[in-house]
Amino acid sequence: xxxxxxxxxxxxxAGSAQWRGTRREQNDAMFLSxxxxxxxxxxxxxxxxxxxxxxxxxxxxxxxxxxxDFLRKEPMESLHRQTLRLIGTAHAAIRGLNDRxxxxxxxxxxxxxxxxxxxxxxxxxxxxxxxxxxxxxxGRMLQLNRDxxxxxxxxERDILSGEAPDIDPEWAKRVTAFxxxxxxxxxxxxxxxVFLIPRDRILVMSSGLYGVLSEEEIIELAGNGPPQQAAEAxxxxxxxxGLLSQSNISVALVQMGQ
Amino acid sequence: MQPMEYxxxxxxxxxxxxxxxxxxxxxxxxxxxxxxxxCVLSDGMGGLAAGSRASQAVVQTMVSTFHRSPITDTPxxxxxxxxxxxxxxxxRIREEAGETGATVVAVLIRDNRCSFLSIGDxxxxxxxxxxxxxxxxxxxxxSRVERxxxxxxxxxxxxxxxxxEALSAYxxxxxxxxxxxxxxxxxxxxxDRIVLVSDGVYDTITEPEMAEALxxxxxxxxxxxxxxxxxxxxxxxxxCSAALVDCLAGAD
Numbered sequence: 001x002x003x004x005x006x007x008x009x010x011x012x013x014a015g016s017a018q019w020r021g022t023r024r025e026q027n028d029a030m031f032l033s034x035x036x037x038x039x040x041x042x043x044x045x046x047x048x049x050x051x052x053x054x055x056x057x058x059x060x061x062x063x064x065x066x067x068x069d070f071l072r073k074e075p076m077e078s079l080h081r082q083t084l085r086l087i088g089t090a091h092a093a094i095r096g097l098n099d100r101x102x103x104x105x106x107x108x109x110x111x112x113x114x115x116x117x118x119x120x121x122x123x124x125x126x127x128x129x130x131x132x133x134x135x136x137x138x139g140r141m142l143q144l145n146r147d148x149x150x151x152x153x154x155x156e157r158d159i160l161s162g163e164a165p166d167i168d169p170e171w172a173k174r175v176t177a178f179x180x181x182x183x184x185x186x187x188x189x190x191x192x193x194v195f196l197i198p199r200d201r202i203l204v205m206s207s208g209l210y211g212v213l214s215e216e217e218i219i220e221l222a223g224n225g226p227p228q229q230a231a232e233a234x235x236x237x238x239x240x241x242g243l244l245s246q247s248n249i250s251v252a253l254v255q256m257g258q
Numbered sequence: 259m260q261p262m263e264y265x266x267x268x269x270x271x272x273x274x275x276x277x278x279x280x281x282x283x284x285x286x287x288x289x290x291x292x293x294x295x296x297c298v299l300s301d302g303m304g305g306l307a308a309g310s311r312a313s314q315a316v317v318q319t320m321v322s323t324f325h326r327s328p329i330t331d332t333p334x335x336x337x338x339x340x341x342x343x344x345x346x347x348x349x350r351i352r353e354e355a356g357e358t359g360a361t362v363v364a365v366l367i368r369d370n371r372c373s374f375l376s377i378g379d380x381x382x383x384x385x386x387x388x389x390x391x392x393x394x395x396x397x398x399x400x401s402r403v404e405r406x407x408x409x410x411x412x413x414x415x416x417x418x419x420x421x422x423e424a425l426s427a428y429x430x431x432x433x434x435x436x437x438x439x440x441x442x443x444x445x446x447x448x449x450d451r452i453v454l455v456s457d458g459v460y461d462t463i464t465e466p467e468m469a470e471a472l473x474x475x476x477x478x479x480x481x482x483x484x485x486x487x488x489x490x491x492x493x494x495x496x497x498c499s500a501a502l503v504d505c506l507a508g509a510d
Binding site for chain 2: 080081084085087088091092126135137138140141142143144145146147149152155156157159160161162184185187188189190191192194195196197215
């Protein structure tokens, strides 16, 4: 006999914060929906790639496409298929933007992006690029999605072909997949949903936070207090460092109910 | 940093197949203080003549690569190099015995951090606070088709085609390039349990059933998981195997 836990409704609470850093433009875009018992909750985050103002347009176009698709369609499909479709929709939006850019002689743009949908106690996600999703459970952090970075792929390629790993540090941080790119194939998606338990938190963050705060600091700041205050605390800590060069940062945080 | 202790347990059953084509092993527990611990599970390709040889070769090669690697190698390098050597070993078996292949899932825990890698459709889960989180991605045709459907490149009907469970990556395939691994190692804590299973387990029992088995200690947990699988009496039950690495607070 298997004793199963009933799926009691838990309304997740969410918060978010952004900072432009030392950049002239904010090229990240983010959307958090309210929780709807049928649709669930969406968090979408995109980090634009391209020349400054155009990159921001790409990120906003991606997030708007995800938002519209999420709010328009009743979710009849599994979480992973829904999030794949949302990323696909954003990809199509940026491809459309690039077609118009090309006609005007402007360079192409793209965006690293991730979307997370929570329905009941289950979470599904898809991502391309280097926006990261972390599960914070019991004060411990686990990255849920994969980074698409040249450093990781070059290491695999070199070792599997019997070569010594040889990666140019200048290139290591380049993303190898982003929405809007030609022939995008490498979208990360988990086929089975993550089963969430009370007080679990999911943190979604753009690449500007990498290497700025330690894992311990992120757990301390994002793992405590109401989600909105916690997201602001993460940004506040980065601002307090007073770094001479700091990329755009975006943080979204959702916590499952008690 | 308080050093931790790791204990590994495993159980397996043949199911309704004629032979056991799954293989499981780990590094020498006595070496864990210096080198950490490696746990590997491999599922030989069903229906292929040399499946059990392939899975045994994968596990042995991964473990011997771990034991021979210099301490200066990163866990990620050790895991990837192990796959490279395992690929060579399985290709040699292919030359002798005909078409074969095997999946691999491996976890390497060192300095309280866990790195993992998968090729194929065996799985790794982290059990934290009694709830399972699947760490690996299934590398099969279904996951590829779902991406194409999500991007509107294929119609929905493509998801009803036969053969979607066919592997898109395995040790022994020509031109192996597709490895699934965590982008970064993650910190493990006392009480964390890392579970490796072949598809004969997760195709038959649900995640809640696995989680229930994991309420039990050590060997009893993996025994319960395999017993649960066999209690279903499914016709055509595949080989099933489960390995468990328990992360424990170490003695001073």
